[in-house]
Amino acid sequence: MSDRPAEPDGVVGTLTKKDFTADREVRWCPGCGDYAILATVQSFLPELGVSPDRIVFVSGIGCSGRFTYYMDTYGVHGIHGRAPALATGIATARPDLHVWVVTGDGDGLSIGGNHLIHALRRNVNIKILLFNNQIYGLTKGQYSPTSEEGKVTKSTPFGSVDHPFNPIALALGAEATFVARTIDNDRQHMTQVLRQAAAHRGAAFVEIYQNCNVFNDGAFDLLREKPQGIHNQIRLEHGKPIVFDEGRRCVAVGDNGRLVIADVETTPPDRIVVHDVHGRPSLAFALAHTSDRPTEPTCIGVFREVERPVYGEAMDRQIELATQRLGPGDLDQLLHSGDTWVVR
Amino acid sequence: MTKAVEERQRVVIRFAGDSGDGMQLTGDRFTNATAVLGNDLATLPDFPAEIRAPAGTVHGVSAFQIQFASEDITTPGDHPNVLVAMNPAALKAELDSVEKGGTIIVNEDAFIQRNLEKAHYTSNPLEDGTLDGYQVYRVPMTSITVRAVEELGLSRKEAERSKNMFALGLVSWMYGRPTDVTLNWLQKKFGDKPQVYDANVAAFKAGYNFGETTELFGTSYRVPPAPAEPGTYRNVSGASALAMGLVAASVRSGLPLFYASYPITPASELLHELSRLKNFGVRTLQAEDEIAAAGIALGASFAGHLGVTGTSGPGMDLKAETIGLAVVLELPMVIIDVQRAGPSTGMPTKTEASDLLMALFGRHGESPMPVVAAYTPGNCFDAAIEACRIAVAHRTPVVLLSDTFLSNSSEPWRIPEVDSLPVIDPRFATGPNAGTEFLPYLRDENLARPWAVPGTPGLRHQIGGLEKDESGSISYDGPNHERMTHLRAAKVAKIADDIPPLEVDDPDGSAEVLVLGWGSTYGTIRAAARCVRERGLSVATAHLYHLNPFPKNTGEVVRAYRKVLIPEMNMGQLAMLIRARYLVDAIGYSKIQGLPIFAGELEDRILEVMQA
Numbered sequence: 001m002s003d004r005p006a007e008p009d010g011v012v013g014t015l016t017k018k019d020f021t022a023d024r025e026v027r028w029c030p031g032c033g034d035y036a037i038l039a040t041v042q043s044f045l046p047e048l049g050v051s052p053d054r055i056v057f058v059s060g061i062g063c064s065g066r067f068t069y070y071m072d073t074y075g076v077h078g079i080h081g082r083a084p085a086l087a088t089g090i091a092t093a094r095p096d097l098h099v100w101v102v103t104g105d106g107d108g109l110s111i112g113g114n115h116l117i118h119a120l121r122r123n124v125n126i127k128i129l130l131f132n133n134q135i136y137g138l139t140k141g142q143y144s145p146t147s148e149e150g151k152v153t154k155s156t157p158f159g160s161v162d163h164p165f166n167p168i169a170l171a172l173g174a175e176a177t178f179v180a181r182t183i184d185n186d187r188q189h190m191t192q193v194l195r196q197a198a199a200h201r202g203a204a205f206v207e208i209y210q211n212c213n214v215f216n217d218g219a220f221d222l223l224r225e226k227p228q229g230i231h232n233q234i235r236l237e238h239g240k241p242i243v244f245d246e247g248r249r250c251v252a253v254g255d256n257g258r259l260v261i262a263d264v265e266t267t268p269p270d271r272i273v274v275h276d277v278h279g280r281p282s283l284a285f286a287l288a289h290t291s292d293r294p295t296e297p298t299c300i301g302v303f304r305e306v307e308r309p310v311y312g313e314a315m316d317r318q319i320e321l322a323t324q325r326l327g328p329g330d331l332d333q334l335l336h337s338g339d340t341w342v343v344r
Numbered sequence: 345m346t347k348a349v350e351e352r353q354r355v356v357i358r359f360a361g362d363s364g365d366g367m368q369l370t371g372d373r374f375t376n377a378t379a380v381l382g383n384d385l386a387t388l389p390d391f392p393a394e395i396r397a398p399a400g401t402v403h404g405v406s407a408f409q410i411q412f413a414s415e416d417i418t419t420p421g422d423h424p425n426v427l428v429a430m431n432p433a434a435l436k437a438e439l440d441s442v443e444k445g446g447t448i449i450v451n452e453d454a455f456i457q458r459n460l461e462k463a464h465y466t467s468n469p470l471e472d473g474t475l476d477g478y479q480v481y482r483v484p485m486t487s488i489t490v491r492a493v494e495e496l497g498l499s500r501k502e503a504e505r506s507k508n509m510f511a512l513g514l515v516s517w518m519y520g521r522p523t524d525v526t527l528n529w530l531q532k533k534f535g536d537k538p539q540v541y542d543a544n545v546a547a548f549k550a551g552y553n554f555g556e557t558t559e560l561f562g563t564s565y566r567v568p569p570a571p572a573e574p575g576t577y578r579n580v581s582g583a584s585a586l587a588m589g590l591v592a593a594s595v596r597s598g599l600p601l602f603y604a605s606y607p608i609t610p611a612s613e614l615l616h617e618l619s620r621l622k623n624f625g626v627r628t629l630q631a632e633d634e635i636a637a638a639g640i641a642l643g644a645s646f647a648g649h650l651g652v653t654g655t656s657g658p659g660m661d662l663k664a665e666t667i668g669l670a671v672v673l674e675l676p677m678v679i680i681d682v683q684r685a686g687p688s689t690g691m692p693t694k695t696e697a698s699d700l701l702m703a704l705f706g707r708h709g710e711s712p713m714p715v716v717a718a719y720t721p722g723n724c725f726d727a728a729i730e731a732c733r734i735a736v737a738h739r740t741p742v743v744l745l746s747d748t749f750l751s752n753s754s755e756p757w758r759i760p761e762v763d764s765l766p767v768i769d770p771r772f773a774t775g776p777n778a779g780t781e782f783l784p785y786l787r788d789e790n791l792a793r794p795w796a797v798p799g800t801p802g803l804r805h806q807i808g809g810l811e812k813d814e815s816g817s818i819s820y821d822g823p824n825h826e827r828m829t830h831l832r833a834a835k836v837a838k839i840a841d842d843i844p845p846l847e848v849d850d851p852d853g854s855a856e857v858l859v860l861g862w863g864s865t866y867g868t869i870r871a872a873a874r875c876v877r878e879r880g881l882s883v884a885t886a887h888l889y890h891l892n893p894f895p896k897n898t899g900e901v902v903r904a905y906r907k908v909l910i911p912e913m914n915m916g917q918l919a920m921l922i923r924a925r926y927l928v929d930a931i932g933y934s935k936i937q938g939l940p941i942f943a944g945e946l947e948d949r950i951l952e953v954m955q956a
């Protein structure tokens with residue numbers, strides 16, 4: 001029961017994007033970054049060779065929540081922030097299913113923060129895509145838990161005084177076993193990250209920088225637009241020195257042991273950090289903080305990937321062991337447990 | 345010396361002591377010996393909210409009451425005939441409840457200055473006349489226990505710990521309880537800890553022999569077995585009956601049980617019980633909060649398991665959002681509310697039945713759902729199966745109401761034949777239901793929608809909290825919303841076709857007053873009605889097991905009587921429903937003291953209503 005079951009027969013191998021596309025009109029604002037994410041996910045899924053009948057998408061409330069209606073898989077559009085809880089029930093009950101959670105910065109980090117961190121901690125076999133647009137879109141433009149301090153919105157006319165979350169650091173702090181970040185309009189990079197997330201056994205957390213062109217346009221321009229994106233994206237690759245900006249700059253160990261952005265030319269090669277996704281979480285945590293905001297050079301890619309028992313599988317194992325030890329449950333025996341007496 | 349043996353029909357004993365004195369265990373053991381003897385019985389554990397309340401204080405008193413009889417009884421009794429008080433605080437806390445002229449057995453050793461002060465006694469109640477009119481037995485329980493276990497080389501503190509077994513032994517002698525039941529249990533429990541085992545056995549026997557040999561006690565009592573239907577019996581608490589009922593529903597439906605819950609008094613008991621039953625394929629998950637517990641259970645239901653969550657009032661507040669989603673998703677799910685005294689944190693260990701209206705209406709929007717209320721500890725078993733049956737058959741979340749009293753108290757229970765239990769057919773959808781299409785909200789004759797679990801080829805569908813039309817597509821159309829609202833209501837209302845009518849107990853058919861109840865007041869109502877009838881008067885009783893929808897004949901029943909009296913452990917919630925639904929001028933009777941209603945209190949009230 002604990003091993004990933006064999007995939008169903010039939011459609012496997014002949015799947016296309018169409019097999020994952022629901023026959024519904026997509027209703028995000030024209031130009032919204034969500035369109036690109038949807039297209040990338042729909043195009044990527046066929047390569048898993050898993051029938052859409054075995055895939056479940058679960059979402060919460062917010063613009064991202066609509067995602068489930070556009071996927072021709074099994075789907076639950078849940079309630080605000082609770083998608084990880086619903087998904088935990090689904091994935092734990094049915095380790096044979098492939099469960100994906102779609103959430104946003106408000107849904108996943110504000111009202112649903114508790115469920116998110118506990119799903120990560122437990123290492124439930126779910127893939128969580130967090131669309132971070134640093135704003136509340138569906139409720140028409142209030143600041144979110146990832147909005148920068150000073151952000152002027154409808155609910156903060158004098159600027160927000162909240163300090164934002166760093167979603168990657170939060171996921172790492174929650175002991176997530178897979179943590180990555182990608183960008184809505186970089187189909188190739190997102191596909192690569194999705195591929196690794198899908199292959200990961202357990203909870204995978206993927207933050208996707210997503211442009212809300214209506215309420216927070218341009219929040220990630222420094223990273224997602226050409227040409228400046230080329231200069232500011234720090235693309236993490238396991239086992240490789242962390243060099244970016246067309247080889248000009250790197251992430252290096254500074255004099256005090258802290259990570260710094262430095263010029264490759266003036267940095268001794270042994271000071272350039274070599275990325276290691278399997279190592280201690282402190283490296284990933286430091287990489288999450290190379291910038292405070294996506295307005296400076298920022299890491300994308302997989303920060304961390306480690307193995308830990310998968311939640312539903314561990315639970316199944318307990319059931320197997322208990323059954324081995326006590327024999328399969330016998331209801332009649334259970335009802336007769338303890339002191340009994342007979343009245344004739 | 346031969347001592348007199350007198351026969352008694354029914355006896356109420358209350359064991360009371362400090363939280364650390366082991367009174368619940370003592371009560372439990374006495375209960376088991378009593379059950380095996382064949383008496384009918386009912387118990388009422390009553391303990392403080394604090395885990396380790398300061399020793400010797402009145403609010404640290406833990407008590408256990410049992411009524412046992414040679415006839416059918418239905419309540420743990422109003423006023424104890426016998427109080428066993430292990431210290432002054434226990435005497436202080438419990439004396440008022442003891443019947444006039446009742447028997448009081450005290451641990452004399454505990455009545456020292458320091459303990460008297462802690463209990464806020466200014467003089468020793470054993471000497472100042474406080475106990476005049478009672479039959480008082482002063483037994484130096486601590487010192488005799490210490491002497492009895494002397495040879496075992498225990499520290500004094502350890503030695504003293506066995507004094508509850510001394511008390512148990514003494515009371516067991518007084519009421520002729522079999523000793524082997526207790527001794528066997530001690531063997532099972534402490535067999536691998538010889539010193540503890542020996543100490544407990546020595547103390548128990550010392551207590552028993554103390555009764556038999558000293559001249560202090562001249563008489564012991566015999567309570568013959570109560571007549572009972574033939575069968576195999578056991579003693580069962582509401583909590584374990586509920587747990588077994590859920591497992592039975594899982595076995596009889598073939599659906600794996602998935603129980604997600606967050607620790608809360610008094611519902612945690614259920615989580616503990618179920619988490620031991622892994623070999624039944626039971627998945628238990630202790631969630632991060634009440635909301636998640638509901639969400640996880642609902643997710644499990646979506647995935648084709650029997651999703652159940654359990655909690656108490658404060659948790660119900662938090663689960664309302666998810667229950668609302670379950671109403672719209674129209675998936676089977678059971679939400680168990682073991683009610684306790686509220687609002688807010690209220691009195692966590694004390695009983696109340698004040699979540700009825702919340703179960704029916706405690707969600708935003710029009711969100712009807714079935715409600716079932718268990719009414720005796722043993723009935724918790726059937727109620728769990730019934731809630732699961734309705735949930736699965738009608739594709740709906742169901743609230744199952746229990747309460748602290750039902751959960752903690754116990755009674756003899758005739759063990760049912762497994763084959764006699766209802767079969768629950770999940771009727772999973774296996775193929776398209778509209779030509780080649782699958783419409784997730786196409787309804788059957790019960791207005792229930794298909795349950796198509798992920799993994800079923802070709803039945804992919806997307807459901808969610810947004811309003812949808814009958815084909816399952818999202819719809820913001822006003823008239824459609826009205827139609828769907830009516831459909832959801834009609835679906836729940838139609839469950840009335842699938843439940844038995846309300847039965848009335850009106851032995852001579854001439855009663856003018858009907859006592860209508862729900863939940864754990866069942867025993868009290870039956871006991872009170874019996875007393876009224878013993879006076880040669882007529883009274884009818886009926887008990888609602890299904891609170892939504894009501895049985896079809898409910899209106900007919902309540903309109904057939906001149907007066908309808910509704911006793912409740914709340915401010916009159918069922919009374920409000922009956923008045924609103926049937927325009928009947930029902931009279932409420934409330935008790936909200938964290939304790940069950942006493943049969944005597946209710947009897948008085950019935951007599952008043954008859955005369956008015």
Ligand code: SF4
Pocket residue numbers: 027028029031032033034063133137138211212213214215
């Ligand atoms: S409000 Fe923003 S996030 Fe929402 S759909 Fe429109 S552009 Fe996209």
